[in-house]
């Protein structure tokens with residue numbers, strides 16, 4: 001649980017919005033008390049969870065809605081267009097990704113910071129407008145819809161500070177988290193930084209921008225060893241294959257699948273057309289690192305993309321000139337940063353650069 005002077009300011013902001021409305025959503029537990037200070041039980045809107053893969057913090061309700069309603073790339077995400085919206089109406093965006101994570105070099109650069117803040121606030125307002133409908137649909141099992149929805153529901157890579165898993169949005173516990181968070185007007189963490197000490201993990205951090213709530217990140221993910229097989233399952237499979245792989249509804253038979261059997265893919269045909277990071281067996285990802293290796297190491301950038309003719313995706317022993325590494329640091333000279341929706345924590349990218357400079361070996 002988080003409490004502090006910083007949040008008290010945001011509390012005041014919310015209080016004006018909360019009183020008198022949102023009655024159908026029930027009572028709001030902000031942090032063990034209702035907005036008027038009465039003690040109350042149940043999940044609190046300011047309870048923080050962190051993402052298993054990099055320690056990025058979000059409020060529990062924010063994390064559940066973010067990871068099931070679009071995660072920056074599908075359905076209710078602004079970047080999703082056409083069939084990637086799976087029928088979500090244009091403009092009905094619920095993207096709550098952080099506007100800036102302080103530990104990545106200079107944070108995101110594109111679009112500019114103010115635009116990202118505007119996006120976050122706008123999407124929070126969309127969620128507030130649709131709050132009653134959202135909780136009804138979630139309770140009825142209608143959202144997220146269809147097979148694609150089923151897959152994102154079972155994949156919740158979020159932990160609580162005690163390292164237990166955040167309940168799924170299908171469970172009554174998960175739905176109560178979302179209901180309460182909506183009743184509290186959908187507060188969202190907008191910035192994060194690397195904590196100065198372990199004790200500061202998931203505690204509020206100071207920010208020069210009072211509009212945006214800052215919380216230090218949680219424990220970082222275990223760093224992969226600098227070889228493709230380890231990097232593949234720690235980073236590529238969890239962060240890149242959903243755009244750079246075909247749609248896949250199978251449950252993986254590989255027992256080491258880091259997503260509990262889910263095989264991501266199908267979120268972005270443009271990404272798939274320029275770089276396919278999936279392997280050949282759609283039901284078993286065991287050999288996917290080996291299968292995808294030739295598409296990456298010493299492979300020319302796709303003739304179909306904006307990096308055509310500009311060099312190699314990964315040039316073994318030369319991380320500086322490797323297009324993939326440049327994109328992961330956000331210093332690319334062609335196309336966009338990767339992932340497009342927000343850079344990974346820098347220590348993870350550093351391992352990728354180290355791997356390239358070691359000659360980009362497949363295994364150790």
Ligand code: HEC
Pocket residue numbers: 072073235236239240241242243244267268270271274275300301302305306307308313323324327328334335336337338339340341344
């Ligand atoms: C939200 C979807 C999305 C995610 C997630 C994503 N990408 Fe991309 N990627 C794209 C799109 C769209 C393009 C084409 C535009 C461009 O080149 O910038 C692309 C292009 C690329 C290219 C250029 C390939 C070429 O030959 O031109 C590389 C390399 C790349 N991505 C690496 C990654 C890596 C590594 C990750 C994970 C850390 C990742 N991407 C995650 C959407 C995504």
